[in-house]
Amino acid sequence: MAGVLFGIGVGPGDPEMLTLKAVKAIKEADVICLPKAEKDKCRAYQIALPAVPEIRYKKTISHDFEMTSDPERLEIMHKEFYEKYKQLLLDGYNLAFLTIGDPTIYSTFGYIMKLAKKDGIEVEIINGITSFTGAAASAGILLSESKENIHIISGQGNLEEELKLSGTKIIMKSGRNISAIKEKLIPLEEADKITVYAVVDCGMETEEIYNGAVMIPENSKYMMTIIIKEK
Template identity: 45%
Template sequence: MTGILFGTGIGPGDPELMTLKAVRLIRENDTIAVPGEKPEESIAYQIAVQAVPELAEKELVAIPMPMTKNAKELEENHRRGAEKIEELLDAGKNVVFLTLGDPTVYSTYLYVHKRVLEDGYDARIVSGVTSFCAAAASLSEGLVENSEELHVIPASYQIEDALELSGTKVLMKAGKKMPAVKQFLKEKNCRAVMVENCGMDTEQKYFSAEEIPDQASYYSLIIVKEKRKK
């Protein structure tokens, strides 16, 4: 009998935000897939092992996921990752694939998930706490109220038009484009706050575009709110 793939969200950084289901699946299954070349060095692993110490004794499977926008390279890595997991499923092993936040939000896991499903295997998604919800909670404010809209935007791409949208804008994955993102925020006179490394020991909060550092961590999330009415 073939195994089942569980794409498991482990939340944004605080191990206490892992769901009971995520913890149970890690405990009940012996094969854990982790994005990256070295599983123990993965942020996802380092978060999960704090909540489930026995994770350190599991069979850890590295699934390399290079940070690149090269379509051909991405396709090849996703294909190899899916094939590696399918070999384990064919051996009758359930595989728990750890992924930060929630697997349905800008997750590299999704590309593997779709391929495994297309190849006829049983693959399931296990929700996790999203980074933008955790960041808003850390800032002690809501994301949206009443009829406000919420827009989740990959900030590494064009954001000028996105900043014109009404409601709250969540800018994810700014990365190396942080200086340009900051400049756009200043030009638009936006009310912006940022949480860096949300839920981790190194968490930092910034309460204006001017405060945000140019060299912020990859795990940085900006929340742009409409100006308060006087």
């Protein structure tokens, strides 16, 4: 009987934000899968380690993912990673794939899950606290009230049009495009149409919170979440 592939969200950064279900699944997994070649540099692993110390003694399979938007290159990388542990699953071992935040939102796990399901392997998703709910808590704000809509934006599309959507806008993993994003946000903020919050490294010791688009540094890190509230 084949094993189960668990996609486990470890939350945005604070080990205390792991769910009880995530901790239990990590403890019971036979193998830990990481989207980073070196454990010491894998954020998901470092988040889980204080909450589940025994993880350090488990067999680990890891693979570096280069940051690219090339669909062909992405497909190759995902298949390479999946092939590393496919046989273990078929042999009956349970694998835990750790991912920052939640596995259902912009996660590498999504690609791996599709490959596993094609092979008839059982997949279970264990949700984690998302970066944007964690960021809202850190900033001390509400994401929505009453009938307000919430829009999750990748930051890679037509931002000018996306900013016209009614309600709260959340731009994920926005550090790499911060100059272009700030260029769109600052005029709206100066016109008193929006309020902007940005959180870097949510839940970690290195967490930084910025109130106002103009305050966000140009050299911001990749793991930054921007929350845009309408006035």
